[in-house]
Amino acid sequence: MNDAGLKHYAAHYQCTLLDNVIPFWLRHGLDREQGGILTCLDRDGSVLDTDKSVWFQGRAGWMFATLYNTVEKRAEWLEAARSCVEFSRRHCFAPDGKMYFTVTRDGKPLRMRRYVFSEAFAAIANAAYAEAAGDSRARDDAIKTYAAFLRCSFTPGVMPPKFEPPRPMKGIGGHMISIVTAQELRRNLGDVEISGRNCTEWIDHSIAEIERDFLKPEHEALMEVAGPAGEIIDHHDGRTLNPGHAIECAWFILHEGKLRGDQRLVQLGFTILDWMWKRGWDEEFGGLFYFRDLRGLPVQEYWHDMKFWWPHCEAIIATMLAFKLTGDAKYARWHQQIHDWSCQQPPAKPEA
């Protein structure tokens, strides 16, 4: 790939985002009656379910505010971000301060989960919106929700464990999301201190734990879960690899290495990307598998060999970033492979 090749892909992604994805969600998703955004839409934009994902109030609020901050100061983007942030602020917190997982269209609580990803996505939305609107309440909320995320994710005993004491287990998900949340807070609020560490120190904290306890050179794999000291748990749950998650993690670490000009971090990102691409890429039909077993055994989840949209989006970013950092033709080839696979039309239905 040369500069012209890079520009060709960049133009494609920009046009897909700005002329297709964002107008679709502004037109069909944005809830002009109750505020916030609806996300259960059919392909024609009709509403399949009015229940609102709290994750998505944060993710969409972040998206619209970030477009406003980085692409163009469009009033409709700022207004969409405001709507998501205010809906979330008004309706998505339980009386004890923990955020719900889903609420009704008009903001009544539906479901609470053990974990705190709603908080992380609220944090990035508030941070980007604080920058876009100069809103000091949003700035405070970004810090408060990330602090809540950190406390619940990393203080032993705060999050109810999924398993009983004989099988202690920790996941990579909290660390991965902590890295990107801290990155977005730092970008919009500066390197603020939260719960005793600044954003950069929280990023270092999670990268160190990932490297120490989840990265397994002897298996050339990044684990999805591990024992408290990084032990491999040789059972279904413990062996299940999530190549999409791992490549997402590689992207965040590559991004951090690039920002800092830190070759060690960049190299860590390449290592994870290389190992987990090999684990996840379907050599027969293309695309990334959802789950693979560490030892190549059958996986327990029903959807293990499905291809989901999100790992492909994230691998598109990770491979492009790797190519830009190295100029290595391997990453250009991977990028083209995953781009082509993701954008191709589904095969015609076989004749019955």
Add this chain to the structure above:
Amino acid sequence: MNDAGLKHYAAHYQCTLLDNVIPFWLRHGLDREQGGILTCLDRDGSVLDTDKSVWFQGRAGWMFATLYNTVEKRAEWLEAARSCVEFSRRHCFAPDGKMYFTVTRDGKPLRMRRYVFSEAFAAIANAAYAEAAGDSRARDDAIKTYAAFLRCSFTPGVMPPKFEPPRPMKGIGGHMISIVTAQELRRNLGDVEISGRNCTEWIDHSIAEIERDFLKPEHEALMEVAGPAGEIIDHHDGRTLNPGHAIECAWFILHEGKLRGDQRLVQLGFTILDWMWKRGWDEEFGGLFYFRDLRGLPVQEYWHDMKFWWPHCEAIIATMLAFKLTGDAKYARWHQQIHDWSCQQPPAKPEA
């Protein structure tokens, strides 16, 4: 289908069960070191995971004891049933009396769930084993575990709800399992009284609630969940139909109607079977879909259009029972369809 046809199928099922399925699990599953049964086995019998499902200690214990009670007094079946029942008795109860969902091979607790299906399957295992071995402790345990199941399933407030108060919801699963559990207790222990009703009254209780709150003639559907007074909840969760569950339910009701000679119950079973076969059968490729939406909309679960083994087993039984009760050629045709689909070899992989 005529008598010869029926005998042909009966011989096939008997031979598959007694010469293939049961010897496989006796050889590879039964845990001769720690007791109980392992169930995460690969096709060649090798162990994929040593963790033990508590459901399966009960289901397997019931299976082996029932073979002993109904087919032949084989010592190895009685011994296998004893091993499952004793492992469960010794290791599968939490200090508060609730049963775990999974335990380690040597019986350490791994996971607790909100619901109480472990208890229902322990109840039928203990009931069948009490009959097989004349074990009075097993008789008591059958009654106690079914009482715990009833209390947690049907006393408001005992089971922690999955949803917050604005979206109260009840499932058909507890009623369906209550019916078959009471049927198995009554068969092995007599029509004993448990928590204020005898087994037959508990069966009537659940059939009445299914008919009143889950059966929707205006949609020709049996709902999987409903509001407290049988309201249709017009959201993803509320609209999701589970044809396999519904046909299982039809089987239990047909069985009850046949036992009692109650034509109204038999007719109810046919209604459910007819409606949900139509909802679930894949006219294009054959087999039963896992989930369908009440209004034909997209379903949220990833595995909605997969074909699972268990709904096919249960539909094989339900269609055969319906044919035996009516002689209706439609049920013979359905039986043959689902038998043929279930027993066919998977299609060859397409060329890459």
